[in-house]
Amino acid sequence: MAHLTRRHFLGNVSTLAALTLAPRLSWGADRPPIGRKLGVALVGLGGYSRGQLGPALRETKYCQLAGVVTSDHAKGLKWAQDYGFPATNIYNYNTMAQLANNPAIDIVYVVTPNGLHAEHCIAAAKAGKHVICEKPMANTVAECDAIIAACRAAGVQLTIGYRLFFDPHHAELRRLARDEDFGPFNQMSGERGFVMSAWRWRADRVLAGGGPLMDLGVYLIQGACMAKNEAKPVAVTAQELPKTRPDISRDTEEALRWTMEFADGAQANLMTSYQQKADRFRADGARGWIHFKEHAFAYRGMAVETSRGPLKFTPPNQQALQMDAFAQSVLTGAPSPAPGEMGRRDLTIIEAIYVSMAAGGQRVLVKA
Numbered sequence: 001m002a003h004l005t006r007r008h009f010l011g012n013v014s015t016l017a018a019l020t021l022a023p024r025l026s027w028g029a030d031r032p033p034i035g036r037k038l039g040v041a042l043v044g045l046g047g048y049s050r051g052q053l054g055p056a057l058r059e060t061k062y063c064q065l066a067g068v069v070t071s072d073h074a075k076g077l078k079w080a081q082d083y084g085f086p087a088t089n090i091y092n093y094n095t096m097a098q099l100a101n102n103p104a105i106d107i108v109y110v111v112t113p114n115g116l117h118a119e120h121c122i123a124a125a126k127a128g129k130h131v132i133c134e135k136p137m138a139n140t141v142a143e144c145d146a147i148i149a150a151c152r153a154a155g156v157q158l159t160i161g162y163r164l165f166f167d168p169h170h171a172e173l174r175r176l177a178r179d180e181d182f183g184p185f186n187q188m189s190g191e192r193g194f195v196m197s198a199w200r201w202r203a204d205r206v207l208a209g210g211g212p213l214m215d216l217g218v219y220l221i222q223g224a225c226m227a228k229n230e231a232k233p234v235a236v237t238a239q240e241l242p243k244t245r246p247d248i249s250r251d252t253e254e255a256l257r258w259t260m261e262f263a264d265g266a267q268a269n270l271m272t273s274y275q276q277k278a279d280r281f282r283a284d285g286a287r288g289w290i291h292f293k294e295h296a297f298a299y300r301g302m303a304v305e306t307s308r309g310p311l312k313f314t315p316p317n318q319q320a321l322q323m324d325a326f327a328q329s330v331l332t333g334a335p336s337p338a339p340g341e342m343g344r345r346d347l348t349i350i351e352a353i354y355v356s357m358a359a360g361g362q363r364v365l366v367k368a
């Protein structure tokens, strides 16, 4: 097994020059060109790591689970046994600096509550590891800036866990936005929500950064920006909806509606909620439309119609494709399709939405 420290690895990038210049996946085989899969360490072994990312790392071609960061060592041992990595690759949140000495770990995937992303991403970057940061990137734009700066300073790559970039239905939304088959999309709408029946960190201002806007609304923001070819809205207006469970959503919104205005006059009318189940998105142009009727932003089960007929794609493992794409970015130096700057863009929109909400729905410009 070739053990590559980051510097060693970057030093070897020149030997990968042909790959760098070649189209992605050009090596074709099921193994990456460095003789081993890149090692990924998951930070935070909660629901998403357990249910999605761990299993996806059994399907990835270019990376594999090589370590974990957890406060529960016994849980880490169980993961080590299940995934076949040594117990020496179990870290806790206070020992992340020691990742620097572990050449079997190339990528650190931060899957902790939103308010901890900045601390954990910066620790990973300082240890010289490439970083995947879950959505939303952080609680604030300032934290996003700090993550981006730390990754730049360390010379490591950064991506956000925007798995829908790797789903074919969303790829078709992006293609339609780019090629304008239906004209530019000028009206978008969508809702995303679930019923929160007991308090969780997702309703805690410090750990979550806000309420459903942070957790679920970010998908609608992503969808609307995809429909506008990754343009950023110029302004937003937002209204908080009445709380039904103030015992749970004590210091965050429980539901809100907002509008995003784009420079060409297009509008997105969106709603997110911890009061009701919803998962739909629609984009309309002058000559046609695309409608994600069900499970619009889910892992699978999307029902998508267009004015030309339904989309019929075999659902992929979004997370496996996402992590493999990032492994390829690391191997080739090609930029990630979902870089830190995109996560930061979405936080600039979120911050404007919260300013508008606090100001009773005033129109607020989205900052650069």
Ligand code: NAD
Pocket: 044, 045, 046, 047, 048, 049, 110, 111, 112, 113, 114, 116, 134, 135, 136, 161, 162, 163, 201, 207, 215
């Ligand atoms: P979770 O509550 O199930 O797990 C959180 C993990 O963080 C746990 O292992 C917990 O022990 C650890 N943790 C460390 N410090 C903590 C603290 N102070 N308080 C609470 N937990 C702490 O959450 P999750 O659903 O796995 O979400 C984790 C991150 O992943 C969030 O940022 C979330 O938005 C994101 N996520 C993304 C997707 C997606 O589809 N991309 C899906 C689910 C979650």
